[in-house]
Amino acid sequence: MPASVASPALVDVAIVGVGLVGSSVISQLLTVPSLSASLRIVLLQNSKRALLTPQGLSTSTPAAASSWAQNLAASPDAALPPRALVAHLQAHRAQSGKHVVVVDNTSSQLIADAYPAFLGAGLSVVTPNKKAFSASSSLYAAILSALQSGASAKNPIERPLVYQESTVGAGLPIIGTLNDLVGTGDKVKKIEGVLSGTFSYIFNNYSTVKGSSVAFSQVVAVAKEQGYTEPHPGDDLSGSDVARKLTILARLLPDDFDPTTALPEGYASVDTKSLTPAPLAQVTDPAEYVSRLPDFDADFDTLRKQAFERGEVLRYVGVIDVEKKAIKASLESYPFAHPFASALSGSDNIIAFHTSRYANAPLIVQGAGAGADVTAMGVVADLRRVAERRAV
């Protein structure tokens, strides 16, 4: 049915982190009528200041959609640390009688560590922040436990939910699809994907079906210039972003990877191939890192040539092999006709779910896996789901 039919009543939203993604979340909530009718922003904060809008951030004037930034900068209220935020939102809920969702748009481990406290207080969490779900299994167990005990709260507005679609592939339907597969009893056999936009860009240019001779260091340098990498490219080439996403996905397969014990150190427990050459492992200066990378171009070129002679291209992928209980982030090669080789372009993500039901050919989702607007879209779609379930 049309997404706008039967718009739910109100749920209140507290937004932590108002950078590129957070700003886009706010913009979508304020400008789409069916969203502003059902979701009310009652708090905004960055790392310094908080803007308290208990009656809802106004949408009555066109200026409201952009004026919040000045108002936040000019606010007399300091940003609330997690414990104070919980107390504030509980008091707000007691007043308003509405369910409250915390949207964490940061990449902060400090905020992630507070999810058990948020959930324990009956606040939902919606987030693109990978940190909480890819850290230690003890944090994950604390999140599950808070969620489980919150589910039996007497008052439905105090029953917390967690939605995290944008933690893998931004707005692409990956987490939701995996939950539907598992939740309807399908048996996942393997999940395999190009899960990093940075690696996608690098290898879509470095290793192509038509053949390519550009130097690896040159592709990395261009990726950095065009903003596809972190400020230090080594943070991407380490593979840790892929390892985090694999951790998140594996923990959604509770029958195969007990989320409270498997991957005890989270992403650090994943078998991860770093593409940073060993001699550069300790180089913290990005400029020095980039300038020394050409010394290793020949090594990468050998791998590329060997793959090409087999009719294959190189791709940095994440693989969860359920039958072998193996989870790894690594550089692999794929035949020219494989969707990872031929159908991928730009910095797109692609993920393939091989299951009992999707046995002949996998279920595949593909598209932009990074960027503020698509990441915000995943967050806002999750907020709609919370509103559908918790509106009063």
Added chain:
Amino acid sequence: MPASVASPALVDVAIVGVGLVGSSVISQLLTVPSLSASLRIVLLQNSKRALLTPQGLSTSTPAAASSWAQNLAASPDAALPPRALVAHLQAHRAQSGKHVVVVDNTSSQLIADAYPAFLGAGLSVVTPNKKAFSASSSLYAAILSALQSGASAKNPIERPLVYQESTVGAGLPIIGTLNDLVGTGDKVKKIEGVLSGTFSYIFNNYSTVKGSSVAFSQVVAVAKEQGYTEPHPGDDLSGSDVARKLTILARLLPDDFDPTTALPEGYASVDTKSLTPAPLAQVTDPAEYVSRLPDFDADFDTLRKQAFERGEVLRYVGVIDVEKKAIKASLESYPFAHPFASALSGSDNIIAFHTSRYANAPLIVQGAGAGADVTAMGVVADLRRVAERRAV
């Protein structure tokens, strides 16, 4: 979060149609513990008999998962026509205090025509049946209207919902993805896809990147033998199945195609290219149809050759061009490197959403778009969503 966390309380399910898809729906509901804990089957019926299980179809014995079929066949109760079904389920709800969902696993227009009555009585509808959403705009308007007025029912268990994921691409995340795009304010520019498993199989074999010389009639004959076509292949080659799916998708773009007025005759209003040669249009006997199809092989071969010389392959696709307000089901050609050409195999569906946010490259979903288990999966995933929203 894991799909099984915080399983909701009970919602009651009435299943109409227990063929291949219906049987798989029942099997999934009975055998997945988190589902049987939240969704209770209180009625089953085929076109002849009804099995009333007001306390829930038992899952206490292993036999229950298969014994329902014998019990249904032996039931003293005749199948309930729509009006009697509504009365029965309303009375059941008054007793049980649970929300009730009607699952329509038929392909019956008669049942589809009753959706306004179901919704008007506060019963939700979950279905893979395309008929209601691809028929006249007046039926669709009646569905929307019943849904809208039901949303304000005082008692939440009487507020109806409609979920229809499996009407396009079976269990693939297509309807849900489109609703998320639209619901978060993205602007859809074009939707394009191979939406028929039959056409996918036919053209993946008939027109390939490597070149193919098999006769069109031969591919159709094999497809029929292997069960990829309807009993009369002309029912597939007409393109009406694709036209129905396009109608369903277009109506989810309410700002662009007013569902209550656009496509007044539903799928019959879609510009649809039939691949049945004109002289065979009136041939109702499948054997005669198949035996005369070779007379037209040369025409198809010419199209294939012309495409191949351009470096392209033939694909039967559905296209919704929002900017041109054009909706058509037709035979098109795509360059070898296009995902529709190179990345497609078997009878897979593929769909590409071109939007403002997915501008550089579309959001693509691909995989098996037909089959009882994946169709049932879409139905059951929708039932979970109803349970999450309406459990008491």
